[in-house]
Amino acid sequence: MDLDISGARVLFELPVDLPFLGRLQISETIVVSWLVMLLIFLLCIFLTRNLRVENISKRQALAEMLVDTGKNFVVGLMGEKFAYMIPFVSALFVTSVISNLISLVGLRSPTADLSTEAAWAIVVFVMITKQKLKANGVGGYLKGFTEPIFVLTPFNVLSEFSTPVSMACRHFGNILSGVVINGLIYGALAGASAALFRLIPGAVGAVLSKIPFLDVGIPAITSVYFDWFSGIMQAFIFCMLTVMYISTAAETD
Amino acid sequence: MQVQELVGLVPWTIIAQILNLFITAFLIKKFLYKPINEVLEKRKAMADAEIQDAVKAKDEAVAMKAEYEQNMQDARAKANEILTTAQKTAALQTEEMLQQANKEAAAIKVKAEADIALEKRKAVNEIKDEIGSMAMEIAGKVIEREISEEDHEKLINEFIANVGETS
Numbered sequence: 001m002d003l004d005i006s007g008a009r010v011l012f013e014l015p016v017d018l019p020f021l022g023r024l025q026i027s028e029t030i031v032v033s034w035l036v037m038l039l040i041f042l043l044c045i046f047l048t049r050n051l052r053v054e055n056i057s058k059r060q061a062l063a064e065m066l067v068d069t070g071k072n073f074v075v076g077l078m079g080e081k082f083a084y085m086i087p088f089v090s091a092l093f094v095t096s097v098i099s100n101l102i103s104l105v106g107l108r109s110p111t112a113d114l115s116t117e118a119a120w121a122i123v124v125f126v127m128i129t130k131q132k133l134k135a136n137g138v139g140g141y142l143k144g145f146t147e148p149i150f151v152l153t154p155f156n157v158l159s160e161f162s163t164p165v166s167m168a169c170r171h172f173g174n175i176l177s178g179v180v181i182n183g184l185i186y187g188a189l190a191g192a193s194a195a196l197f198r199l200i201p202g203a204v205g206a207v208l209s210k211i212p213f214l215d216v217g218i219p220a221i222t223s224v225y226f227d228w229f230s231g232i233m234q235a236f237i238f239c240m241l242t243v244m245y246i247s248t249a250a251e252t253d
Numbered sequence: 254m255q256v257q258e259l260v261g262l263v264p265w266t267i268i269a270q271i272l273n274l275f276i277t278a279f280l281i282k283k284f285l286y287k288p289i290n291e292v293l294e295k296r297k298a299m300a301d302a303e304i305q306d307a308v309k310a311k312d313e314a315v316a317m318k319a320e321y322e323q324n325m326q327d328a329r330a331k332a333n334e335i336l337t338t339a340q341k342t343a344a345l346q347t348e349e350m351l352q353q354a355n356k357e358a359a360a361i362k363v364k365a366e367a368d369i370a371l372e373k374r375k376a377v378n379e380i381k382d383e384i385g386s387m388a389m390e391i392a393g394k395v396i397e398r399e400i401s402e403e404d405h406e407k408l409i410n411e412f413i414a415n416v417g418e419t420s
Contacts, residue, residue: 007257008266021264027257030269037277044284051292053299060292067289087282088275095277110270115263119270176260 005183008113029113036098036110040091073239078247085246092120093239100175100231103182104223111234112179117172121164124242128163131249167241174234178226185222189214381416385409 008027016024047063056064070090075083096111103109110116132141145156190212197208257263389405 005259007259007261010255010257013255021268024265025255025257025263027263027266029266030273033270033273037273037280040277041280041284044281048285048288051288053292053295063285063289064293067286067293070286087286088278090286091274091278091281094281095274113257113263113266114260115266116270118262119267120274122267123271123274172260 005180008108027113028108029110029116032102032107033095033099033110033116035107036095036102039098040094074243077240077243078250082247082250085243089239089243092242093235096120096171096235096238097232100235101227103179104227109175109179111171111175114168114172117168117238118164120171120238121168124167124245125161125164127242128245128249131246135250163245167238171234171238174230178230181226182219182223185219186212186215189218381413384416385413388412 008029010025010027011031012026014024014026018024047059047066049059050057051060051063070086070093071083074086074089078085099109099111099116103112129141132144136144145153145160147156193212193214194209197211197213198205200208385406388409389402392405
């Protein structure tokens, strides 16, 4: 029984090879991301069909509830002036949740690829820096690194960059650990199943031991935590941190 | 099939994922938030309009009530006025009638008195004549002699005149 946990498979390569960026590889991550985007798009279309002002359907009530939740989350934590962030934070959350949960149908989660979280963290880092520059000016922003004393400057710079790194690694680590643990559980249960049914003598045991009976049931329970809970929790934490960091950055020192 | 590193950064994937994130944000904004917000705005506008209508209706009702109360007050005042006028008129008329009655009564009294006096005089005159003729007859019978009638009459008249004056 060999367990193979690898990175994203490269589905096809485009004949583009730039210095630093490397060859343009379309990996599983990117393709599944497109699928996630398509799902989100279809969900939006589905939720906003036949909108009415009065006597609304359950579907519309759900859509309105989602919109309200997004609004309250962003406006409640960041204030009215960040209302333009609502679609971005919603996109971050819903992409993350669907990416985490898409592993349930057997696809590889785009969030099980550090590049995805790194991309999001870079965007958030740029937004944080933009808010800091806006609030304090370029001089104030650079001066902020030398506080409270000049000696701490390297550590301040380090802490500044550790924000996106920690955000990306936290999310990636949680999802990857889910993938690894689920892989281990599946593998272990298949092995146990094979060992158990090999006890039956003759051809019957040989055939039955090939079928991982124990893989039915138990992984569903563990996936409640490793896929559902962890997936939704990490998406929430990532959005929460994004919102908190950006609104803190907008405050003048 | 080629496999990327399990933990590694792929620049192209990062770029693609950044673009994907913004495209998703745009899609959500355009296809979820915009239509839902429009509906919410519409509903809010409708609710506001209804509240405004209600406020207007209430104002109208208050105005109507005030007008009604004013009218009631006016009507009451008018009724009072009419009543007072009627009472005054009645009192006036009563007095007038009383006065007229008094006047009439007085006039009747005066006329009655005059009539009585006239009747009295008439009666007196009749009695005078009667007494005169009676006296003459009596006298004639008593005396049994014929005196001139003219003398007699003269005498009696004098006598009656004296009587009438004293009565």
